[in-house]
Structure formats: C-alpha cells, structure tokens
Amino acid sequence: MKSHLKVVYNRDKRAAPALLNIDSLSVGFTTTNGCVSVLQDVSFSVDQGEIVCILGRSGCGKTTLLNLLAGFLKPDIGSVQLAGKNVDGPGTNRCVVFQENALFPWLTVRENIDFGLQQRGFNKKQRNIEVERFIELVGLAGYADHLPEEISGGMKQRVALARVLILAPEVLLLDEPFAALDAQTRGEMQLLLMQLSRKLSHTVLFVTHDIEEALLLADRILILDKASKGIKCIIDVTLPRYRSKQDQLFVRMNRELTEILKAPSESCDVKDCAQCPPAGGDAHNL
Numbered sequence: 001m002k003s004h005l006k007v008v009y010n011r012d013k014r015a016a017p018a019l020l021n022i023d024s025l026s027v028g029f030t031t032t033n034g035c036v037s038v039l040q041d042v043s044f045s046v047d048q049g050e051i052v053c054i055l056g057r058s059g060c061g062k063t064t065l066l067n068l069l070a071g072f073l074k075p076d077i078g079s080v081q082l083a084g085k086n087v088d089g090p091g092t093n094r095c096v097v098f099q100e101n102a103l104f105p106w107l108t109v110r111e112n113i114d115f116g117l118q119q120r121g122f123n124k125k126q127r128n129i130e131v132e133r134f135i136e137l138v139g140l141a142g143y144a145d146h147l148p149e150e151i152s153g154g155m156k157q158r159v160a161l162a163r164v165l166i167l168a169p170e171v172l173l174l175d176e177p178f179a180a181l182d183a184q185t186r187g188e189m190q191l192l193l194m195q196l197s198r199k200l201s202h203t204v205l206f207v208t209h210d211i212e213e214a215l216l217l218a219d220r221i222l223i224l225d226k227a228s229k230g231i232k233c234i235i236d237v238t239l240p241r242y243r244s245k246q247d248q249l250f251v252r253m254n255r256e257l258t259e260i261l262k263a264p265s266e267s268c269d270v271k272d273c274a275q276c277p278p279a280g281g282d283a284h285n286l
C-alpha cells in the first residue's frame with residue numbers, strides 16, 4: 001500500500017542557512033543504578049519560522065532534547081548552534097513554556113506579561129503598548145487586571161504564551177504546553193499557537209505525546225526512538241497550513257504515524273520509502 005508520509009533526510013538546497021543546528025548530540029544521566037544513556041548521536045536542523053513537533057514514546061528523551069536546546073542541560077558529546085553560535089547555557093534568544101505554567105500568582109495578567117520586558121529595561125511607555133497588543137493577540141482583553149487564580153487553565157496558558165512571545169525569542173520551546181487542558185480548550189490553544197507563530201514568524205519546537213496535535217501544528221515531525229536513543233524518522237507534513245482532522249489525508253497520516261510509533265524497530269517503517277538513507281548513510285542530517 002502506498003504511504004502518505006514523506007520522510008525527509010537530506011533536504012533540497014536551502015534558501016538560507018538553518019537557524020538551529022543540532023549536531024551529533026549524546027547525553028546521559030548518572031543514577032543510583034549507574035550511567036544511563038538517553039540520547040545518542042542526534043543530528044537535525046531547523047529553519048527560521050518552522051514548527052517542528054517532537055513525538056515519541058514516554059521516556060524516549062523528548063524533554064531531555066528540549067532541555068539541551070534550552071541550554072538547561074549540557075550534552076556529553078555534540079553541539080547545539082543557534083544562528084551560528086554555540087548554545088552553552090540558557091539565553092534570552094530561547095524561551096520555554098511548560099505544561100504547568102509558572103505565572104507569578106501575586107501579579108495580574110497584565111503584570112505577568114509585562115514582567116520580562118520590565119526585566120530587560122524597556123521604558124514604561126514602550127512596554128504598555130506592547131503588553132496591550134499581546135493581551136489582544138492572545139484573546140485576553142477584559143482580563144488584564146485579573147490574578148492567575150481568577151482565570152481558567154486555558155487562560156493561564158494564554159498568559160504563559162503571551163509573556164514569552166512578547167520577548168520575541170528566536171526559538172520557542174514548548175514542552176506539552178496544552179496537555180493539562182480539556183479537549184476544546186486545547187483545540188483553541190492549538191489554533192492560537194498556529195496563528196501567532198505564523199503572524200510573528202516564530203521558530204517553534206513542540207514536544208507532544210499527541211499525534212493529532214503534531215499533525216495539526218507541525219511543518220515537520222521528528223520521532224525519537226527509545227531503543228536506538230536516536231531519531232527514528234523525520235516526516236515532512238505535506239498538509240495545507242490550516243488543517244482539519246476530518247481531512248482524508250490527515251486521517252491516513254495519523255494512522256501511519258501511529259504505526260511508526262508502535263513499531264519496535266530503530267528505523268523508519270514507511271512502506272516503499274524511497275528517501276530512507278542507505279544503511280550507514282548520512283541519516284537525519286536535514
């Protein structure tokens with residue numbers, strides 16, 4: 001049967017150099033049972049303005065990879081480069097949003113969104129204009145003076161998004177940001193993220209367990225493999241930008257991705273895939 005997934009290892013010539021280059025990353029942890037290797041020889045790159053979703057079974061290293069990109073963790077081997085510069089710690093050019101937002105409970109919505117700009121020394125007039133713009137953008141007009149405890153979980157995640165987007169980071173790193181929300185609010189947040197990242201041209205890496213979420217949001221989906229501790233495959237999502245779960249191609253891709261995630265092998269399982277590298281080839285370098 002013909003596959004509907006386009007697996008891309010080596011990209012066509014790029015119009016511009018990649019924004020993020022992840023080269024041969026390996027990392028492990030020292031535990032009470034000794035050293036545990038989590039990621040081995042992971043390489044890929046991300047273009048400016050791309051949304052890349054990271055999928056994989058529980059414990060395959062998705063959060064670890066995001067932490068490496070954020071600079072919270074250092075690799076044992078390999079490097080992360082952002083715009084040609086080595087990432088060797090956290091930096092203002094990357095912002096992270098987690099499942100559990102960490103809003104300041106004593107600050108209002110407006111003050112939470114303003115906080116980062118204030119820390120960076122922008123004057124009050126500039127800040128006020130930007131804060132009002134972002135309150136509107138994330139659909140929180142009318143709630144600016146509320147405290148976090150006075151708004152819903154979905155609204156809190158809107159605040160969490162606004163307060164990082166306002167800082168215009170080069171890369172936005174999202175670790176299951178909508179996992180705790182109900183299905184409807186989650187759908188609204190996915191749409192909001194897609195609209196905002198297009199409007200503001202953000203480069204996004206998004207960790208999720210949810211294949212549908214990845215198919216709704218991603219330009220590419222990177223699947224991590226627990227067995228090999230590396231990349232199982234990278235899928236180009238060839239759906240139109242605004243997607244419907246009811247679309248036939250969406251349904252088929254969902255089914256095929258589910259199969260890939262279930263498959264125990266270390267390599268891509270797309271049938272008749274002409275683009276898989278030969279054994280020992282230069283896999284995963286996009």
Ligand SMILES: Nc1ncnc2c1ncn2[C@@H]1O[C@H](COP(=O)(O)OP(=O)(O)OP(=O)(O)O)[C@@H](O)[C@H]1O
Pocket residue numbers: 029030031036038056057058059060061062063064065209
């Ligand atoms: N600080 C740490 N010390 C020891 N082991 C760790 C540490 N952080 C992560 N690990 C281990 O590394 C592996 C990968 O963890 P990670 O959280 O990156 O996986 P994940 O794919 O994000 O999982 P999940 O989908 O369940 O959130 C797990 O086996 C985890 O126990």
